[in-house]
Each structure stands twice: as structure tokens, then as C-alpha cells.
Amino acid sequence: MWTDVFGRNAPVEIDLGAGDGVYAEARAKREPEINFVAVERLLGRATKIAKKAVRNDLVNLKVLRIESWYFIKNLCSPGSLAAITLRYPDPWPKRRHHGNRILNRVFAEDASRAVEKGGLFKLTTDDLEYFEWSGKEMAQCPTWVLEPTWTGSNEPTSEFEELFAKEGRNVYRRAWRKA
């Protein structure tokens, strides 16, 4: 499927909730050997990403306006992804809203199915409670194993990263590898 979408066979990495696409654009420019898919549910933001891809002639960056969980569950064939990136997902801090969080144990299972063996799931968040909760949800899926060597230090910035850095917020990062 991805070969048809990109017109070539290359590792595919997904940026979920890509926002205005600053991160996806930087990755696509820096790593032309990787195919990137930016997933964003808001039309205005998805359009911005598409414009960035066209303006910069980034043939390795596509954008989909769709719900992240639906995309991972229904549109990604098993083992078809090299990595999934989730940066600053909406934390939905109130307990009664936790059902809206992208990352939960069902998502962890779906993501594990979509990612190839040895592939990565990378999480960056400014919300400590979400970070700890995510760890527990991911642990429900035994195929995800914590990847202690990933620090995120090589990751380009994003819109929300810049915003939170200005506010002096702490940032929490963690990656899991598919066993």
C-alpha cells in the first residue's frame, strides 16, 4: 500500500496529531530516505502541512486529515510502519475525559500490529500525569518493550515544543520498541 502512495519502497514513519507540520517537514527534509505521513484531524492544520510539502517539493511527505486511532486501526496493514511519533498529544487531564486520549491500551495493541518488528513508538509530552499513564497503558501490550537508548535528543522541534520551551515547561520523552 505505502509503495503505491509514495511511488517507492522505503521505511514509513507516522507523525500522529502533526499540528502545523513543523516537525514532519523538518524530518522529511533531513531524511529523504524515509517516507513520512503526517496525520492531523483539523482541516486548517492538515492543509498547512500539505502546503509545506508542496512548497518544498517534499515527495516523501504526505498528509492525511483523519482521526489518529482510526488511521492506525483500520488503514495501516500489519507490520507496515517503521515508526510512530506522538508529540504533545492533547492530555485531557480530567478523569472523565481520559476516554478521549489517543494513547490507551487498545491503541497500544493496534499500534503494535501496525509497526514492524524492531520498529519504534516515540512519545513526547509536557504532561507528567499523561506520561506516567501512557507507560501503564503501553505495558498492557507485551510486544512493546521500553527502549532506554532513545532520548529524543536528535528530534527536530515542533510548534508546541517551541511554545512549551518558552513557558519553561518540563518535557518527558520515552520510546518503546516492538519485540
Ligand SMILES: C[S@@+](CC[C@H](N)C(=O)[O-])C[C@H]1O[C@@H](n2cnc3c(N)ncnc32)[C@H](O)[C@@H]1O
Ligand atoms: C497539542 S497539538 C501538538 C501538535 C504537534 N504534534 C506539535 O508538537 O506541535 C495536538 C494536535 O493533535 C491533533 N489531534 C488531536 N487529537 C487527534 C486525533 N484523534 N487524530 C488526529 N489528530 C488529533 C490536534 O488537532 C492538534 O493539532
